[in-house]
Amino acid sequence: MDLTPIKIRGKRKRPGTTKSNVQKAIEIASSRAKRAHLARKPTRAKKIEEIVMPTLPGLPQELLEMIFLYSMNISLPRASFTLGRNLSSKTVTLEFVLRSFFHTVDHKTNYRDRKTTSDSEIQSQLLACRFFTWDFFRSYVQKAHGTLIQQRGAIWKDASVQPPGLEAFDGLFPFKFTKITYLGFAEGFRIPEKLLRGPWTTDKAKLLYVLVSLNGELDWEGSMAGEIAKAGLRQAIEENNERAVAALAVLLGVAQMIDTSVLRKAVIECGCNINIVRQLLFNAQILHQSSPKASLDFHDPALWRWADTHEGKGVLLKNLLRKTDKFSLEFYLEGEEGARAKTVPFPYGGAKFDPRTAFDTDVGKEMLVRLYRTYGRKITASPRRRRHRNIEEEPHGEQQ
Known part of the structure; x- marks a missing residue:
């Protein structure tokens, strides 16, 4: 029997939407739990806007370059990769x-009275950088030449006599490019180790040769440059690179580090290239007579x-060895006037010493020895260097 539906006044609900007591209890419990969770949740702190200061790598490129050139701090590009990239153009x-070379010299005064503020330490670090290559050096010479003319005024631009520029390095003759007085190399700058080792390229040998001609030195006490130069000389002999041999023979000859083993390598192992042997013997003889060393023997049985x-070469070699032993070996041999253009000149040849002159008197030999000891800077040593040399020679005199 069907039940009779009864209408009840109140809220109308759809059929089937009436909640049971269980559902109501669940909803009440969940709402209480949600309110308790919200009560335990900490309130968010208000955001405080902080002023962020710009970092050094974040500065504009123009401002960063101005700071670098004003501070002249060579360590700034090495501080980070970003700074090095931004300052490496x-x-x-x-x-x-x-600014480290040219602008450290007062070019408006007389050459002898010039005031210099050049720093050999900074210049040595710059020469050791990867970017300082033969092409970069030529760019620097060209830039320095243009800056010099600009400093002297517009009258020099149209003058018939111009100061020597990049053309002075054509052919690499020291008596030409050593006349350039505005490059600003400091006294005592060191030749970097990267130029003392092989493999020997043409540009590397050229840059080394020019730096030696401009009175560069080796740091024998504070680095491994001397040992690297010894190994580099042997490799240059093997590669038959006369220009590299000419430069390294001077650096090692000043320190009397050319020994008999080097001569044997050039003669016996590498076929006795006369030009290379001449470079070695000429530099080895300069200081050998005044202070001979047992490691160098011009009467070595193996060589003879x-x-x-x-x-052919044996007769010429004997003649060279005899003259070298008497300190009478001239740089240019007799009868080779036409072949002088093909011979790499003596790096210290210039206004202070002419390698074409003969060793007829002891005065010329003594002047060459003094020039050699000062790395080609001057024949008369300064008082400071003279005192330093006397201090070094005193203990040897007492032992004798």
């Missing part, structure tokens, strides 16, 4: 080198046996 590096078995 050729324009910036060329301007930094110009090789000379006996080779008629």
